[in-house]
Amino acid sequence: MSAVWHPPADLVRRYTAGRLDPVQVMSVEAHVARCARCRAAVPYEEEWLAAAWERIEDVVDRPRPGPGTRLLVRAGVPEHTARLLTATPSLTRAWLVAVTAVLAFAVVAARATSGDPDVLLAFLVTAPVLPVAGIALAYGRSVDPAYELHAATPMAGARLFLLRAVSVLSVALGMTGAATLLLPGPLGLSAAWLLPALTLGLALLALSGRLPPLLAGALLTTGWFAAVLLCDGALHDRFLPFHPASQPLYGGAVLALLVLVRLRHRRLTLGERR
């Protein structure tokens, strides 16, 4: 029969005080892990231990954030806001693929035709609609499968819609901006979609206090295409909406709409009437 060794009280005392060398620490811990009597003799703070276990559990258990969330957090966006931004329903793979495909087609076609004005016009007309479509699909009972689930939370309504709109607008403008740099021809003309896009995006936000975003988006898109056709048909100038002289008008509209959205943002009671 072999004698059972237990660490003497002095050794345990020095262990809890953190005054043992690593070899002795391993020896004590190896024994304490197997011996309930000695374990009971080692004093510990219950709250500290529970908190420590919780921290460990959280590290093991918490979901790994996606690349979008990690990027935003690195850029200084709070973690919870980053989670909300990247969970925007219209920022799905399908929407991103569709936007990429449209932009890639425009760039390839423009380069293949060495800057054909018709291809450039198609790009300029389509580009402002991309963020509008994304925002219109970002919030509402008909486009969000979990709408009913989160509509009863304090973040529902204007706060969540505006967050999602910012998210979609940023991604769409970023992608379209990158495509613009790849287009042949003068950058000033290729980038003439930017202010119309901002005008339409802000107009959608302003209208969303009165109309469902999807309907508001459809009306604005139809109105935009009608305006372009009108310039071509009645005024015989297809590029009129993108002339340098038109840009200050968009700029003024953007400023006015920004003020309007700022004043009315609390009144966006989206979807609750339906």
Place this chain on the structure above:
Amino acid sequence: MNATVEIRALTKRFGRNTVLDRADLSIGPGVTGLLGPNGAGKTTLLRCLATTLAPDGGRITALGLDPARREQRTALRRRLGYLPQDPGFYPRFTVFELLDYVAILKELTDRARRHREVRRVLEETDLAGRAHAKVRTLSGGMRQRLALAQALLADPELLVLDEPTVGLDPEQRMRFRALVSRLGEDRTVLLSTHQTEDVAALCDHVVVMSGGGVVFDGTPRGLAGVAAGKVWICDEPPTGAVLRWRTAEGRHRVVGERPAGAAPAEPAIEDGYLLLLGARAEAVA
């Protein structure tokens, strides 16, 4: 009764269809069951109370707050848990991610506290083992437990549960009853159901809706009492009875007028409910 929810003359129309027709209701702490046939207006009433649908008329006061006012609506949402009848999910999320997302929407911004809360509701609903499963891989019963779990986040004072036991197997239903019964000890729970046995097991207050209005408001015992002296057991199927069915023992249970040779039976909640709706159906006819 010390009412935590007061509903007065609540009206909601969808086009020409009046779904809620000046409904009145008072609910106190504890578990209240909402019974009624399809189209009675239960879900619409719960959605109005859960602030996801604005009524066309009438007034709601919940936890002393008026959801018609924007600031008070947000304040109410901070103290509310809602399980919708048809909860949709983002299928690409895992169970943990979805609960984490809803917890953020409930303004739990501190990550450690939020994750602690997510783990708590996962344990409460017996979903801890499925925390990292994609939502799209869950069975119907698990999805229903997930919907209940999100309603429990942030420890709400008012729980609005629309048909919470749909899709649960008998064991899960028992666990659900134990959970809701415990929750009802210190808060207000309003649940709609088609299961009269859930009401009998859980509720100290029962409301029956029909045609957009409240047709009964009382205790489960009171609802059963509606059928007192009108429930019978007989050996032969009676002719002309409005409500009757064959029991497991091969006899016939009849609700209504006494058939010849029938013996009286103890009324249950289901009998009172059927009689109430049958009587209204006859009155309408």
